[in-house]
Amino acid sequence: MPGVTLTDHLFSVPLDHDRPDGEHIEIYAREVVAIGRERERLPWLLFLQGGPGMRSPRPVGRDSWLDRALDDYRVLLLDQRGTGRSSPVTRQTLPARGEPAAQADYLSHFRADSIVRDAELIRRELAGEPWSVLGQSFGGMCTVTYLSFAPEGLREAMITGGLPGLRVTADEVYRATYPRVHRKNTAYYRRYPQDAALVRRIAAHLIERPEPLPDGSLLTVEAFQSLGMMLGTSDGADVLHYLLEDTWAGAELSDSFLARAAAFLSYAQLPLNPLMHELTYAQRGTGATNWAAQRVRGEFPQFDARTALAGDDPVLFTGEMTYPCHFDQPCLAPLRGPAEVLFAREDWPDLYDPQRLAANDVPVAAAVYLDDMYVDATYSLQTAETIGGLRLWATNEYEHDGLRVSSGRVLDHLLRLLHGQI
Template sequence: MSSSYRQPGVVLTDRHFTVPLDHDHPGGESIELYAREVVAAGKDPADLPWLLYLEGGPGFGARRFTGRGAWLGRAVEEYRILLLDQRGTGRSTPANRQTLPLRGTPQQQADYLAHFRADSIVRDCEAIRPGLTGGAPWTVLGQSFGGFCATHYLSTAPEGLATVLITGGLPALTAGADEVYRAAFPRIRRKNEAHYARYPMDVARARSVADYLAEHRPVLPGGLRLTPEAFQSLGLMLGSGDGSHQLHYLLEDPFVLTASGYELSEAFQAGVEAALSFAGHPLYALLHEAIYGQDPAQPTGWAAERVRAGFPEFAADKLLGTDRPLLFTGETVHPWHFETDPVLAPLKETAHLLADRTGWGPLYDPARLAANEVPVAAAVYHDDMYVDTAHSLETARAIRGLRTWVTDEFEHDGLRAGGPRVLDRLLGLVRGEV
């Protein structure tokens, strides 16, 4: 049963769907999906084309907008929008440390989570599309991992697509996890260099925090063990438009003088824990490397950890006590995340089983993409920290008819930070207006 309500300028309707856990066995177990329909106020009775929004991740529910914020204001001018909480996220059937034990053993949990990649997400979309659109194809807007899903959609079910718009999410079609991370660490290093050039005072501040953590290994109020490596994970912030500034503000005053000497301030601890906790998106940690698994014979095997060993400048223990800058890391997940974060620790064995899993199938069909007939446009952000620009441009050349907008005006979050401009530009590209 759906319910509708209003925010400034829009009418929202809650939508609920039941889909198979395994689409190859539709008579088996089912899971629930949640999505929020958004339409401009006054247009809710109109027969509008649908736009499906696929959020980045993996593991994040669709963004919760207020009114006509960010790109949504442009979209509701002509579309009825569906903000889908992809399986396991948001208000869809959850998958986290509280619910996964219901699946049984860690092996059973890992087998369950193997159904949460882009291939299953796209089949979910195709399962719910006919009931919403009357069978008509819809426009898909994919941000980051949502763009990976959209590329899989083009590979497997292009008949369901009227148009595809991708922002910061053109994946490498054949690269495995190791290749993805070998390309990532030099980009992450460049983002660190740019941050320290902008805020040179942060060199000493970050190093002093790392030195303190190496000696004290504090446990933060929410239970997160703040090791030097965990602290380095704050580099995830450096891939967004204002992330460098937010990291600087977090590092401004990390210590406070107490009766026992200098300690990390409670404000700093709260800010760090909010930035590092996986409580709202555990699937990001569990499945992040699996989204790159395409060789049935090869496990991903903690690729980021393995590749990082080839970039010793990121080794925190080798920098302690020196005057060299501490390098923050980026969109990488490591085994120790499942030891330092209390929301991940109960899933440690499940995570290792996923890392060791074989049988991952290819996610993209280069031959079908080369014959593509769906209008596609993609925003590719120059030196995007999260998605390699060279990989994206190689994929753009491999998808017939795809038009790119390469820009250094935005970081990876351009769709959010750029308001209606990014969506407007992509629509102009697919329509031949620019």
Template sequence: MSIDRLPGVVLTDHFLEVPLDHAVPDGERLTVYAREAVAPGREHDEKLPWLVYLQGGPGCASPRPLGRDSWLVRALDDYRVLLLDQRGTGRSAPAGRQTLALRGGPAEQAAYLAHFRADAIVRDAELFRRELLGPGERWSVLGQSFGGFCATTYLSYAPESLREVMITGGLPGLTASADDVYRAAYPRVARKNAAHYERYPQDVERVRRIAAHLREHTVRLPGGGRLTAEAFQALGLMLGTGTGSYVLHYLIEGAWVTGPAGPELADSFLQAAQGHLSYTATPLYAVLHEAIYGQRSVSPKGTEWAAERVRAEFPEFDVDAALDGDRPLYFTGEMVFPWLFDTDPSLRPLKETAQLLAERTDWPDLYDAGRLAANEVPAAAAVYADDMYVDAGHSLETARRIRGLRAWVTNEWEHDGLRVSEGAVLDRLIRMVRGEA
């Protein structure tokens, strides 16, 4: 067992063998990793309650602490924290083009990845709970974004294992299909675009100029990917964070340099754009992004590239229509499109696998409305009123359907409020589940 001491926190590694398919406990197994974080001097405090953290994503590893930082500033006052690397991420059987090639062809890879959704993540967490706390002990859950989806699944699957549940920016629509999700998302993204251009009106022409150049020229990113006009639009993903509009503006203002042949997109711009657009570090984010909404009782036809299909209903996101007229070109948000598997070299080998997952029609349901309606676990959720990634309307409808859940609706923070609030968001949720706020 590896132990690491950083300023203000003691970290301990934990590994656990779990079934690939929890319905077949004697079948193939995976190694899942989690990092325990505790305040110095409290390592041996057996009365210190556990809090398991479920990260956003899908396909993103749990945070790597640099000390007692971010929301751990508050969490370590009251908890021993378990930072779970969800299966397929970090040190938990990482899944990407290199490792998935060992599974066989696209059909085998898709069948494997079908076991990497919230239902399996929750069952992995349950095995960790039994291993670390004992079968009859309860722990608390903190879920951020997709981690909140997982926390809602946890309340559906194993509420008897939970002391309390806290969710930030991640109450899912219980019966929202992928089409419903994106039909609600595009107007939210449009509002974020309008706000950006109101703040930076000079960016209207700058963005149109870049998009027109990308329409007329083949532009390669430093890693070999192609920067198309649609890929450039995907930089709008950052508009959902508290400082994202500023970062996007600074990126755009430094886009051009003058070379021997005249104006061209700067290497520094292309390098920075690649950092925001590449899925090399998080391939499952792209491969499984729409699959997290699949439920056979809700969308029996599967997800079928919902973001791409629904986009046609919102012409303000059409590049050619914008360039043919004089209106601003809108960036897209948290949407994954099939062409990504052509433009991003790290995703290209997974194109057929992603297509098979988009066509899959037998996704198990993730939420139990009856159990949630009878919930007895203290629960609280921060619902960000201006959240670009998770629809506040869907979240509030779900809040009404989970018995006893208290919703805190705020526009003080964006979707990244948990990370950037230095513990303030978590403190409010802790006080809410305890009835102190």
């Protein structure tokens, strides 16, 4: 590709790292190096993608943050287990594991602790020495897990929008999330006040008559509210506004709107996400997550569209939450059974080791986005104080996708923090 050489790598790793002689799965990673530097002994930079359940970026050259990274590193873009080309989890593959309980047992090995152990096997095979890691969002949470349980594999670590609360439950996460999403709604309607009446009209229509989407699922009012997921990105409010521009064809919702809404709402390309998202907060002693986002939503009646329509309040969009209605999508319907089992499970292992993090001696730099809709900045700042030697950059200059949209500036800032230049 222009400016880069790409190399595919495939690795066989244990499904359960505590049973190395048991079943193995395949992990895919793509090596990226600048043209002309293929034979240089460059340090490795492992990129851990956000999610959970998203495949690694597919580069089209020296684009986005990758352009800055390739000045200093040989980059490895990892498809975390279950995503992309790494033994993917889908409605086609998971039922082959057997009954829902067996499927849930299989999925229990797809959290951050297993991803880190995959990375360590790959590092020893590919690099042979400690490497650098860059974790975005969920990838940042994986990086904190890495620092907790395998810091000997790390030369340095950078985290963007992904410092987790170390002992925070799923319920606590969502109790902090709904008010932040409310603030993003307020900012959206302030920017596009004409959309308030439009959204109320759409919501009223969908309460009376949910509309079929191209994938066969129904656009209910709750599903429509899930479009607020995009409000946490740098251009999300504008994208949502333009999505709503041609909503109506007379008294009917237009085919154009329904098709574009379906593309935003579908989990067909990341079916692992709704299965694993709230399990990101499940650890020893926290109990079952038990559809935490849905339960906690009841504590915030302002997100009930019917209540809003009964008065003069705006209909609020929701955010990055997993709801039972998402499993009405054809791509997720066969996975509802294992989801129920997973969300009822109580005996989860820890993902972080606070004592080990306090004694950390790996150089760490982290960007905390103060207006982040997806990751609570208060919990992130608390965690930043507990990780030994962490250098913090707290900013409201960017939204959660700052790494992607900043043309390398966020990564450059973190590198300069690590190297003592700022």
